[in-house]
Amino acid sequence: MNRTSKAARHGMLGAAVGLALLLIGMxxxxxxxxxxxxxxxxxxxxxxxxxxxxxxxxxGRPRLxxxxxxxxxxxxxxxxxxxxxxxxxxxxxxxxxxxVLLLLFLLACTNTPKSSDTADTSSCPKAALxxxxxxxxxxxxxxxxxxxxxxxGTDLVVTSNGIPWYEFVxxxxxxxxxxxxxxxxxxxxxxxxxxxxxxxxxDVGFALVGLPVYSPNEAAVPxxxxxxxxxxxVDACYGHTGPEGDYHLHAMDVLCSTxxxxxxxxxxxxxxxxxxxxxxxxxxxxxxxDCTEITTMQSGYAQTGDPTTYAWDAYSYxxxxxxxxxxxxxxxxxxxxTYGYHMTRTFPYVIGCYHGEVTLPDxxxxxxxxxxxxPPVEDCADVExxxxxxxxxxxxxxxxxxxxxxxxxx
Numbered sequence: 001m002n003r004t005s006k007a008a009r010h011g012m013l014g015a016a017v018g019l020a021l022l023l024i025g026m027x028x029x030x031x032x033x034x035x036x037x038x039x040x041x042x043x044x045x046x047x048x049x050x051x052x053x054x055x056x057x058x059x060g061r062p063r064l065x066x067x068x069x070x071x072x073x074x075x076x077x078x079x080x081x082x083x084x085x086x087x088x089x090x091x092x093x094x095x096x097x098x099x100v101l102l103l104l105f106l107l108a109c110t111n112t113p114k115s116s117d118t119a120d121t122s123s124c125p126k127a128a129l130x131x132x133x134x135x136x137x138x139x140x141x142x143x144x145x146x147x148x149x150x151x152x153g154t155d156l157v158v159t160s161n162g163i164p165w166y167e168f169v170x171x172x173x174x175x176x177x178x179x180x181x182x183x184x185x186x187x188x189x190x191x192x193x194x195x196x197x198x199x200x201x202x203d204v205g206f207a208l209v210g211l212p213v214y215s216p217n218e219a220a221v222p223x224x225x226x227x228x229x230x231x232x233x234v235d236a237c238y239g240h241t242g243p244e245g246d247y248h249l250h251a252m253d254v255l256c257s258t259x260x261x262x263x264x265x266x267x268x269x270x271x272x273x274x275x276x277x278x279x280x281x282x283x284x285x286x287x288x289x290d291c292t293e294i295t296t297m298q299s300g301y302a303q304t305g306d307p308t309t310y311a312w313d314a315y316s317y318x319x320x321x322x323x324x325x326x327x328x329x330x331x332x333x334x335x336x337x338t339y340g341y342h343m344t345r346t347f348p349y350v351i352g353c354y355h356g357e358v359t360l361p362d363x364x365x366x367x368x369x370x371x372x373x374x375p376p377v378e379d380c381a382d383v384e385x386x387x388x389x390x391x392x393x394x395x396x397x398x399x400x401x402x403x404x405x406x407x408x409x410x
Contacts, residue, residue: 147210177245
């Protein structure tokens with residue numbers, strides 16, 4: 001897909017503004033928008049509805065309708081431009097289709113807030129990404145899910161009660177309970193001089209639906225620091241509850257994280273943010289600025305041991321020149337020059353280390369980023385027979401020169 005020239009964009013600007021002003025002058029812009037919606041209301045195709053839901057949510061208008069042909073054209077737009085740039089009212093879009101231009105002009109250039117909109121979402125594009133959650137009838141025994149986002153100075157502040165919008169399925173003995181969660185991340189993330197090791201326990205990021213994302217490992221129980229996805233102790237959305245009834249994710253899914261199903265053949269949207277402020281995208285991405293090729297991004301980690309316990313010792317990262325393979329933090333520099341993480345179906349699933357400067361939450365540190373830094377392996381007298389331990393003279397599995405020099409002298 002070739003980008004339009006400046007002259008072409010100016011031509012589109014004139015055409016869109018002229019048509020919009022004509023309609024606005026005759027009936028007022030709200031009436032013009034209603035006319036456009038009625039004229040464009042057509043297909044009930046699932047893909048089209050999903051696409052329009054995404055556009056509508058990102059523009060603050062949850063219900064849009066468009067002909068299937070026009071939806072197909074809009075699907076070629078850059079989602080990063082659609083969400084973050086807005087100016088100059090999408091007129092850099094690679095189409096001369098008048099109904100697309102009119103719709104985008106009316107929605108973007110005259111997009112006055114609804115009465116329910118807040119100043120935060122109208123002036124804070126990142127906050128506008130967060131959906132209005134709806135309760136799931138199957139979760140009637142629990143509070144309704146809640147998430148809010150706003151800009152506060154140089155930070156994006158997200159609050160949530162940690163209740164999933166989809167059906168909760170208990171996989172641990174811990175009963176689901178509402179939480180008081182708040183994450184404060186930089187609106188303008190800053191790359192760190194070197195990758196920063198993940199905190200082993202606690203949040204490393206959050207989904208747009210307000211659910212916290214944890215490292216790809218468990219705590220000391222039930223399987224010491226094992227991979228919960230590998231051990232199949234997460235639900236279909238890759239989450240489960242912790243000891244305090246805190247529901248959290250160890251991997252991510254586009255639909256579960258955004259309430260919007262992925263669109264086949266389109267690059268994945270932002271589905272969350274890491275604590276360093278960088279976005280987390282779904283798995284599918286453009287390989288160039290014109291998005292002439294979309295591919296599924298791959299983790300550079302390979303399983304080298306048994307991740308039932310001590311997950312970070314069971315995977316190793318290998319750098320690759322293949323543009324579809326992510327870096328050690330499970331991210332990449334996007335075609336537009338920005339950095340972003342991508343969810344993957346294999347370890348580390350979301351984040352391998354922090355690419356940006358970050359204030360780590362309270363809790364243990366020592367996860368990924370190529371430096372396993374695993375906690376000390378317990379002495380053999382303190383663990384059940386047959387479990388990994390330090391002091392049995394065997395350097396195998398979780399024992400390394402770092403966490404058990406007695407068994408693995410360096």
